[in-house]
Amino acid sequence: MGGIGKRRRIGVRLAAVALAGASVVAVAPTAGAVDLAGTEAERRARVEGQQELRELVEHGGMTAALAEIRIGRSTWRGAVGVAELGSGRPARADGRFRIGSVTKTFVATVVLQLAGERRLRLDDPVERYLPGVVPNGAAITVRQLLNHTSGLYNFTEDDRFLVNDEAELEDYAYGRWRYQDHRARQLVAVAAEHAPYFPPGQGWKYSNTNYVLAGMIIQKVTGRSWQRETERRIVEPLGLHDTLFPTSQTGLGGPSAHAYLAMPAGPADITRFNPSVVDSAGNGISTTADLNRFHAALFGGKLLRPAQMADLTTTVPTGTPGGSYGLGVLRIDLGPSCEPAWGHDGGLPGWSTLLLGSRDGKRQFALSHNPFVGTDDSASGPAIGSLIVKTLCDEQRPAARGTAPWTPPSTGPDLLVTPR
Structure with missing residues (x-):
């Protein structure tokens, strides 16, 4: 099995010889923007939202950034940057992107639906x-898979899934490495070669292995693949026409901004890769509109029964200040002036996604941006944090305005090019 990850130490060395993100990215006009009337606070969020998307591209090391903000019945959707370097084509606000570990929220929802139907029990081994x-x-429960308290080793931390030197990175950029096919049992077998992080239930550690197993359990219980079951239960009923969960297909099946890796010879296009390497832990594709519609339905009580909603939102500490984890969802405390945010983040090589919203399902914020991998994207945090505060904090709460920049927590290992 080949690897797809890259440690930060390599990123630091490459940054010295690669083109800077700002030098190859031009800010393009918004394509497919939606601007609906609303309150003064909502109009301000839309105007400033476009400015902050531009900040991500101009100074945050991104080639493109797409976002949709929903506050009540008002929606703003925008895009900044280019769909493809050198083409001049603007990124589309309705473009598809890889959602990484936001896939976990879909998978957890299906497992919880099965629990509500009494086809499985969360506390079963x-x-x-x-x-x-x-x-x-026999000592690990389904619940412990979903909230990452199983202690199982994260297979993407194995050396076979990491790029350990520049030669391997070049092979990933230009070779066949990222097109290799994987099977769920193979990924779990890699994890099983390593000792667990801790005994089941006695700690918290984010592990993609947990959700590969959750996908396998869905197939065992239903007789259908986790992809088909997710489509049947969530995608089709909600009309999420741009959301799909592939097997080994390398494309996105629709318009999208490209993903890039900075190399000495210039940007390497890494848009296509075989997502079976992350399977049910992170292979999803969607749009900002579809993600917000899913979040609103989930937290609006349309997908789960009350008992399963209680399970979804019962959290365990992660060790990150202000953050805790439920069953496939993060809870993030934004401070005393804001309600907690619920959702998930996700990352794959060249893609970064954030889906957050209010517990009552009335506010959502979905963001996809394309980090120019290998360049410095540290300036992106304040712009993202500001967008979140404007979406999820009330105008009437003055302390929320001007809140110190907030950086989304990384749920995954400290890697630049690996699934989260």
Whole structure:
């Protein structure tokens, strides 16, 4: 099996020889923007939102940034940057993108629906559904998979999934490495070669292995792939026409901004890759509009019964200030002037996604941006944090305005080119 990750130490060295993100990215006009009337606070959020998307591209090391903000019945959607370097084509506000670990929220929702139908129980051992697949599977519950308290090793931290030197990075950029096919059982087997981080239930550690297993459990219980079950239960009923969960297909199946890796010879296009390497832990594709519609339906009570909503939002501490984790969702405390935000972040090589919203399902913020991998994107945090505050904090709460920049927490390992 090949690797797809890159440690930060390599990123630092490459930054010295690669083109800077700002030198190859021109800010393009918004394409497909939506601007609906609303309150003064909502109009301000839209105007400033476009400015902050521009900040991400001009100074944040991004080639493109797309966002949709929903506040009540008002919606703003915009895009900044280019769809493809050198083409002059603007990024589309309705473009598709890889959502990375936001996929986990979809998968957890399906598992919770099955629990509500009494087809599985969250406190059942994994061994009941996947006998012999996981060492110590009799001591690990389905719930512990979903909230990352299983202790299982994260397979994407294995050396086979990391780029450890410049030669391997070049192979990833220009070679066949990122097109290799993987199977769920192979990914779990890699994790099983490593000792667990801690005994089940005695700590918290984000692990993509947990959600690969959750996908396998969905297939075991329903007789259908986790992709098909997610489509049948969520995508089709909600009309999420631009949301898909591929198997080994390398494209996005629709218009999208491209993803790039900075190399000494110039930008390498890494848009296409085989997403089976992350399977049900992060292979989804969607749009900002579809993600917000999903979030509104989930937290608006349209997808889960009350008991399962309680399970979804029962969190455990992650060790990150202001952050805790439920079943496939993050809870982020934005401070005393704002309600907590609920959602997930996600990252894949050249793609970064954030989906957050209010607990009552009335406010959503979806963002996709394309980090020019290998360049400095540290300036992106304040712009993203400001967008979140404007979406999820009330105008009537003055302390929320001008809040210190907030950086979304990284749920995954400290890697630049690896799934989160």
